[in-house]
Amino acid sequence: MSLRIELEQIVSAWAARNFPDLPPEPWVRPCTDERHGHFQTHLAMVAAKATKQNPRELAERLCKECFPPEGWEKPAVAGAGFVNYRVGPEAVGHALDALRRDPDLGIPKVTKPETIVIDFSSPNIAKAMHVGHIRSTLLGDSLARLLTRTLLGDSLARLLTRLGHRVTRVNHLGDWGTQFGKLLLAYRAAGRPPIESDRAIDQLEEFYKQGHQHAESDPAKMEQARAELAALQVGDPERLQDWRLFCEKSAEHFRRIYERLDVRFDSVRGESAYHEDLPGVVQDLLDKDIAETSQGAVVVRNPEIAEEPYLIRKSDGAFLYATTDLAAIRYRAAELKADRIIYVTDARQQLHFRWLFDTARRSGCQAILEHVWFGTxxxxxxxxxxxxxxxxxxxxxxxxxxxxxxxxxxxxxxxxxxxxxxxxxxxxxxxxxxxxxxxxxxxxxxxxxxxxxxxxxxxxxxxxxxxxxxxxxxxxxxxxxxxxxxxxxxxxxxxxxxxxxxxxxxxxxxxxxxxxxxxxxxxxxxxxxxxxxxxxxxxxxxxxxxxxxxxxxxxxxxxxxxxxxxxxxxxxxxxxxx
RNA sequence: GCGCUGUUAGCUCAAUCGGAUAGAGCAUCUGACUUCGGAUCAGAAGGUUAGAGGUUCGAGUCCUCUACGGCGCACCA
Missing domain, CATH: 1.10.730.10 (Isoleucyl-tRNA Synthetase; Domain 1)
Incomplete structure (x- = not known):
């Protein structure tokens, strides 16, 4: 146990006895300036304010009644009502005795372990991973390690596994979006050439670029791209075969990068995995009166979030990533037994996740949903x-x-x-x-x-x-x-x-x-x-x-x-x- | 227009959900190499925390307004 926590227990017990109405907070903090001491508490000032007492007098009382552990110096009042504590060298030595015997090196165990799904990295098939993926990948990985380690702890942890968070690392691949229409269009126009492994991603990106350009400049091509996508989504064998090839080649690319970064996943499950669930998701929301039809599309409304509604099915019947994400939440709650789902994405998706979480909760999702976002x-x-x-x-x-x-x-x-x-x-x-x-x-x-x-x-x-x-x-x-x-x-x-x-x-x-x-x-x-x-x-x-x-x-x-x-x-x- | 988010030393960043005299590194200047690894250490200088009000024992942190920036706002993901 750290020196701080040792003292914290004494001080917070005193707070609970004398000021039970104060909201709990860490009362003991390391001093910013060593000259004041090693640890400080501002408890007296907060309590004084709440009970309209004199802060210095309260601090004096705290000093008298809150004895630090053996080997510490007597506390002293300073400033507007700080109480400063100083550890002696022997007490530091004793604390180190405990630390060196602790296989967890002082990392505390969580009291309420949860099953946590962390959704991170999430690259798109047929595109090289780029700098935009790095923060999600690394941040997600670190969070997974932190949350796992916090609970699991090293050797002792095996005994205590059931006390630790159970973390599932999920890579939610973008393998089913509209980009495949354009990609298929150009790939098939080129006669479905073989994709060579060492430059597979470059080839695929090139095809996508061609398809995109054609579709943007020519409405007829755009129509064709849409038809390609539709054919893929109803399961045309040849398109499906091409799509699988794209996925395989992309997966090799991802694997090489994750290996070099030493990042691993427990579940790699792309958007395509939820394809068949989407009509049911929309129907369920309609049945529960959470969603409504509007201009041929299906939307969710909540004026507290925004004027514009949240689109979950396009007027042409196609689904969007919002729909897929809703299906993924159901899967993670039901199959992965998630108590909590953490999404690690860039800041631009904040509005999307507000909608997503709000919609999921309204439809009965029990899991705690969290968006951990990062800048550019x-x-x-x-x-x-x-x-x-x-x-x-x-x-x-x-x-x-x-x-x-x-x-x-x-x-x-x-x-x-x-x-x-x-x-x-x-x-x-x-x-x-x-x-x-x-x-x-x-x-x-x-x-x-x-x-x-x-x-x-x-x-x-x-x-x-x-x-x-x-x-x-x-x-x-x-x-x-x-x-x-x-x-x-x-x-x-x-x-x-x-x-x-x-x-x-x-x-x-x-x-x-x-x-x-x-x-x-x-x-x-x-x-x-x-x-x-x-x-x-x-x-x-x-x-x-x-x-x-x-x-x-x-x-x-x-x-x-x-x-x-x-x-x-x-x-x-x-x-x-x- | 609405919303989210930001502005701290010349530059790049900290500051433990309101705590004491706002800290580092880079760059600049000055020292320490017969070294348990100098990829290090010691020191100097550098600030009206974008601006103005407010809340209180106490504000970089909370509230209001202003200025400037980034981003997002149905039929992409």
Whole structure:
């Protein structure tokens, strides 16, 4: 248990006894300025306001009645009614004893485990994955890891699986939309040529582009494209065969990218899987008087959301992605037993999801529905990031470039590496940097992408944190150890006490990132930890002082484990040396 | 027009659902290499948090208005 939580329990118990009407909130927080103390509570001021008492007097009382645990200093009142607490070195040592025995490294268990479906990534068939998919892919992956880890916990977790969230990662592929009419049109006009695996996606994109151009400029072609789609959707064998080919080739492309990113799914289920459910979904909404017909189409209305209605069936009888999403919710609630469904998409779909959730709830959906949205990745010109020719930047090119740049830097820093080693490390560093840089900014904001920032080695970057990790490994190697010793930690210097206190905050950081669905909180924590480790490293010799050696090696080992675990929650691998 | 969202140091970003003197990195300047890995560390400088009101012990954070930007508003996904 973290120092903060230990104190939190004491203070919140006092709050519950004396001010039962106050809404629960975390009363104990780390001080922003160490000079005030290590932890503070503003409880007295909030309680004073609610009960019209004097805040300083209340703070004095809190001080007297809320004894901190053994080994802490006496609390003190400051400012308008803050109460400050300071931990002593022995208490920090004791807390570390608990931390080093905790296989979960301080990550708390959820009290109410849920079955959670996370819908993320969702690329379209016959199109290369591009830069627009990266945030959803990485954010969704991190959320899945965070939510899983929060509950599952490492080894102890197997015993406690039933106490953890059960996370199902879903890739909802765009494999059934109107783009297939245009694609089929051009593909068949070209005589259905074979699709070659190594450039399959490029070929398919080219056909789509042709079909799109033709259809846009020629109403007759547009009509043909519509006919192609209709033929596919009623199950024409030849079109179906073509469609399957497109899906297969696209799946290979996705698989290669997910493999490189180390992202996996429990369920890959495209829009086509819901095709047969759609008439029933619309009929059900009509039966329940949630939907109505309007100008030949079927719509849902809710003036609280918008004037314009939500379209679930076109006047020509075709269905839309709204309909598919409604069908998917039913499937996930009924078949996957989801208590909660989390959608990870860009900000532009907010209105769609408001409609979707509202409609689903009105039709009786019990699952909690959540839209976790994120901003756009911008180029240096503050416009959405594009490749040189103006098309969306392809993910595969992004990964390639990341590796090239990482290799170039490695070659100057580590000319001694063997070619094989160089390749492996360049690949890992490139991907680690890319993943970290993408998850560092608050997901709600647009952010500006630059290669310089991405692969920089100083500042808040993956290489900086990995460097700290590598140094922890290096010291243990030098000490002749495979893993950390498990010795009591004796705090003797300020820089090691600071390091220890940060280590003890890991659980809080993970919990915050998971609760907020914002992995960037974890990035901030890891950066702080890596920075403090570097300062500790400067100030505190580890191997030279026999009396402190085991204690400090334990601290070093714990730092390494938490860095590794934290990075892995972000989907970022570590390496033993770089 | 309606709605969502944003504006913090020259640049890129933080700030734990209202807490103490708003923090980092880059860029600029100054130091520390007989190193447990210098891909590091120490320090300087840089701010009226877009602007104006309001709420209160306390506002970058909440409310109102204004300015500027991004995005979305049936028959694409």
């Amino acid at each position: 990745i911008l180029g240096p010109d503050r416009k959405p990031l594009k490749s040189r020719d103006g098309t969306p930047l392809k993910l595969i090119d992004l990964l390639h470039e990341a590796r090239e740049r990482a290799r170039a830097i490695l070659q100057t820093k580590r000319p001694d590496l063997s070619p094989v080693d160089l390749e492996t490390k360049a690949d890992l560093l490139g991907i680690a940097s890319l993943k970290y840089a993408d998850q560092l900014p608050n997901r709600n904001l647009d952010y500006v992408f630059t290669w310089e920032k991405l692969l920089a080695f100083d500042g808040n970057t993956a290489p900086y944190i990995l460097n700290a990790y590598v140094r922890t490994r290096s010291i243990l190697r030098k000490a002749g150890l495979q893993k950390r010793p498990d010795a009591p930690v004796k705090i003797s210097q300020l820089e090691e006490e600071r390091l220890a206190r940060i280590l003890l905050r890991f659980g809080d950081a993970v919990e915050l990132a998971a609760a907020d669905r914002k992995p960037h909180h974890l990035c901030g924590y890891l950066y702080e930890l890596a920075g403090q480790y570097h300062r500790f490293f400067e100030a505190c010799p580890v191997l030279q002082l026999p009396a402190l050696r085991d204690s400090r090696l334990t601290l070093v080992g714990l730092t390494g484990e938490i860095l590794r675990e934290g990075l892995s929650l972000l989907g970022i691998p570590t390496l033993e040396e770089m």
